[in-house]
Amino acid sequence: MDISTRDDLDVLLRRFYTAAFADPLIGPFFTEVAGTDLDVHLPRITDFWERALFRTAAYRRNAFAPHSALHSARPLTAEHFGRWTQLWHATVDGLHQGPNADRAKAQGERIALAMLRRLGGKDVSTAGEGPGFVPLAAVELRAAA
Known part of the structure; x- marks a missing residue:
């Protein structure tokens, strides 16, 4: 069933953030750095x-600002x-x-790339290794296709 x-x-989002908070790589950004x-x-x-x-909610916050603050701290x-x-x-x-699930995944990829670029990520094509890591190069290539 679709979103x-x-x-x-x-x-x-509750399931995602539960996993993200518990993740050894990104969890500390939520739990220790931001205290989310x-x-x-x-x-x-x-x-x-x-x-x-859905273009229905009245989200008027700056989504980049908290990520910039995190990046400054770590x-x-x-x-x-x-x-x-x-x-x-x-x-x-x-x-x-x-379709909405596919759009959510594509939007998540676009957001990740945009945030990294705005934070000054120089080389999004070769970063990262380790078990379970999805290199952003794969996302970047899909976005270019």
């Missing part, structure tokens, strides 16, 4: 994705964004299939 409601997004409270963060990020997918690399993308894809695929 079709805000409730679908809430379930998807999921109950506070979830309505905001749900607004973001509701607007991105640099975010292509490996971090690649892991975020991998977890995002796995979570979407584990719950949904259809």
Whole structure:
């Protein structure tokens, strides 16, 4: 079943962030650096994705600013964004299939690349190694196709 409601997004995002918070590579950005409270963060990020997918929510925040602050405290690399993308894809695929699910994955890839570039990532094509890592080069090549 496809992503079709805000409730679908809430379930998807709660599952994604539970995995992201627990992830040894990117989890510390949420838990240690930002000190993210999921109950506070979830309505905001749900607004973001509701607007991105359905054009219905009134998300008016600057999505880049908190990532820039994180990057200033501890640099975010292509490996971090690649892991975020991998977890995002796995979570979407584990719950949904259809045009909105595909759009959510594609949008996640675009966001990861845009954030990395804005943060000054010089070489998104070769960064990262390790188990389970999805290099952003693969995302970049797909985006260019």
